[in-house]
Amino acid sequence: MGVLGKPAELLEIESVLDDQVPVIRRFTGGGTVIVDHGTVFVTFICNKEAVPNLQPYPRPIMSWSSSLYGKVFQGIGDFHLRENDYVFGNHKFGGNAQSITKNRWIHHTSFLWDFNVQNMSYLKHPKRAPAYRSARSHLDFICRMKDYMPRSTFMDKTVEATETQFSLRPIQLEAIRTCLEAEFCPSSRFLTNEELEAAAVALQS
Numbered sequence: 001m002g003v004l005g006k007p008a009e010l011l012e013i014e015s016v017l018d019d020q021v022p023v024i025r026r027f028t029g030g031g032t033v034i035v036d037h038g039t040v041f042v043t044f045i046c047n048k049e050a051v052p053n054l055q056p057y058p059r060p061i062m063s064w065s066s067s068l069y070g071k072v073f074q075g076i077g078d079f080h081l082r083e084n085d086y087v088f089g090n091h092k093f094g095g096n097a098q099s100i101t102k103n104r105w106i107h108h109t110s111f112l113w114d115f116n117v118q119n120m121s122y123l124k125h126p127k128r129a130p131a132y133r134s135a136r137s138h139l140d141f142i143c144r145m146k147d148y149m150p151r152s153t154f155m156d157k158t159v160e161a162t163e164t165q166f167s168l169r170p171i172q173l174e175a176i177r178t179c180l181e182a183e184f185c186p187s188s189r190f191l192t193n194e195e196l197e198a199a200a201v202a203l204q205s
Contacts, residue, residue: 001026001191002026003026004029005025013199013200021122026188034116034119041108041110043106045105048105051165058098061107065109071164072161084130090132112142113145115142120142
């Protein structure tokens with residue numbers, strides 16, 4: 001869930017509790033997504049001056065990322081940015097969220113490489129939805145990225161496109177263990193069952 005998301009408006013709380021589905025409130029904005037092995041994340045964490053002439057505001061950053069992914073999906077599935085989503089035609093396959101501070105910004109995307117149809121039943125139809133959704137159900141609104149390109153191709157092309165903006169070097173997980181062990185107080189957190197139950201009760205009252 002995005003930082004301002006309200007569980008009672010976004011989740012089928014009874015099903016979430018019955019099936020013990022973990023719910024995370026992340027520190028960035030954006031909507032609510034189902035995350036599993038079929039989700040691919042790409043995140044840019046940048047200093048303010050990392051991209052020349054890019055103003056550190058939501059719309060310019062969104063436009064910049066759309067231009068980068070335009071290289072990745074060039075000639076594939078009528079790719080474009082619609083409102084804050086990446087789509088093929090009018091079907092969403094990528095959701096975006098951001099957090100911007102004085103000297104840094106983060107822009108991350110959850111790509112629907114694949115998804116379990118049953119899991120979509122944990123989500124309610126949001127009160128605030130993009131106009132192009134046109135009140136479609138989740139399954140009519142989204143599509144699987146795997147139907148358009150191999151996963152390895154997506155990853156290779158994303159690296160290639162990113163290299164047009166930055167100098168890249170691969171880092172193994174072991175090399176950043178010390179960073180992971182540093183003291184850090186994350187603002188993303190799991191919602192407790194008590195919080196979810198309280199939200200359900202408030203909705204009924």
